[in-house]
Amino acid sequence: MxxxxxxxxxxxxxxxxxxxxxxxxxxxxxxxxxxxxxxxxxxxxxxxxxxxxxxxxxxxxxxxxxxxxxxxxxxxxxxxxxxxxxxxxxxxxxxxxxxxxxxxxxxxxxxxxPENITDKEIMTYGTAGLTAALSVNELLNNGIKSGKVLVTGATGGVGSIAVSILSKLGFEVVAISGKEEKIEFLKALGASEVILRKDFDVENKRPMGSEKYDGVIDTVGGNILAEALKVIKYDGVATCCGLTSSFELNTNVFPFILRGVRLIGIDSVECKIEKKIAAWVKIADEFKIDxxxxxxxxxxxxxxxxxxxxxxxxxxxxxxxxxx
Missing domain, CATH: 3.90.180.10 (Medium-chain alcohol dehydrogenases, catalytic domain)
Structure with a gap:
């Protein structure tokens, strides 16, 4: 073979x-x-x-x-x-x-x-799509049913599918990308706004920023996630699934103890088979994107x-x- x-x-x-x-x-x-x-x-x-x-x-x-x-x-x-x-x-x-x-x-x-999905569609989602679906599920399961969600690394496999799923579900999606030439691509996927990485990935000494996002789906880690945590609204949720920016996270406890922010790790590799099956059923149905x-x-x-x-x-x- x-x-x-x-x-x-x-x-x-x-x-x-x-x-x-x-x-x-x-x-x-x-x-x-x-x-x-x-x-x-x-x-x-x-x-x-x-x-x-x-x-x-x-x-x-x-x-x-x-x-x-x-x-x-x-x-x-x-x-x-x-x-x-x-x-x-x-x-x-x-x-x-x-x-x-x-x-x-x-x-x-x-x-x-699952029914109502082809092999080609399944592998277009693939591990990246499963990771995106698990991330969106965590937002929904933790009370984030509407509002503004920030997606980092938005032109990547996980990020681009997350943008599309969130848009389909009615969220206002703000995308972060380092690729200025892909702004229109991201808007076509459903992003209402695109922030360039160079404008967001800036270390600042403030422990907190103004409240902007109900949720965050982070695919890159590092300083981008650290800065995103500072601007999540009260009782908001961030998911974390990647480290292409950095595996380190230099942050502080203020978002967690003053705004009740939750940071949830996403693992699509070893998660229980029942959880994978449930996510794939959603991908074939309510999360299915056009x-x-x-x-x-x-x-x-x-x-x-x-x-x-x-x-x-x-x-x-x-x-x-x-x-x-």
Whole structure:
């Protein structure tokens, strides 16, 4: 079968390419999925260059999500021909991932495909869409049903889908992006206002700012999240799911103890399968957006390497969909 392989040549030196490898053999409680679509994420790009925080087992197939059809099953929970998807867990990290024609996974990782959504749509959302949906859910579950929401890293995979979902639900969405040329793109997705990163990512010594946002969906971390926390309204909520700006958070307790602000971490990798299933059902229904085509760059396995270079250089916009 064809697969996109990352190989370790020597210490701190890696090479990646599309190759022919053996189709994997499944064992007890495993399934083999004939892949139809996967996607590209920042974590995939890090894996492609041997980042030890993502992948330590080589040679390795990238791809942290996949959709397709059960080809073989050694699980009583899934039958041959069933349409399924997998996101998160160890897929594409130290377990061979979705950038291959066949993917072997534990049955406990597998989600039955919801109704009213195609494989292509599922992987346009992918792990990024699942993360966005989990983030929006936390706002809703914590009382943020309307108002103004700030989305950081808004042209990225998670951010762009979050902007679209929030807009569909009737929120006033303010987007932060470092890409001035993408202001109209973000407004087309539903942002009512776009703030350039250089105007927001400025350290100031004030422990608090004026109240502006009912909620925040942060995808970048660092100083941008720290400054966002200062301007959330009383009883507001911020979610945090990324660190492309920084993994550090230099903040103070005033937003939490004077305004009752809540900061909620979002993990789409190890969260319970029941939570993933519920989120995917919402994605196929009330969270389903009509801007998917605007968000999508569809590529083949042969084009994965070039797309990784764009992701690592910070030049990617929207989602990369990989047709297998």
């Amino acid at each position: 064809k697969a996109f392989i990352v190989e370790k040549i020597e210490d701190k030196k890696f090479e990646s390419s599309l190759k022919e490898i053996d189709t994997p053999k499944i064992e007890k409680d495993e399934v083999l999925i004939k892949a139809t679509y996967s996607s590209l994420n920042y974590k995939d790009a890090l894996s492609s260059v041997g980042n030890p925080g993502v992948t330590r087992v080589f040679p390795h197939v990238t791809g942290i999500d996949v959709a397709g059809v059960i080809e073989q099953s050694n699980s009583e929970n899934f039958k041959v021909g069933q349409e399924v998807l997998v996101t998160g867990y160890d897929l594409g990290m130290n377990t061979n991932g979705g950038h291959s024609e066949y993917v072997k996974v534990p049955a406990s990782w597998v989600v039955p495909k 801007t998917l085509d605007d968000l999508t760059n569809e590529i083949t396995l042969e084009e994965v390497k070039e797309a990784y270079e764009a992701l690592l250089a910070g030049k990617a916009v929207g989602r990369y969909l990989v047709k297998i």
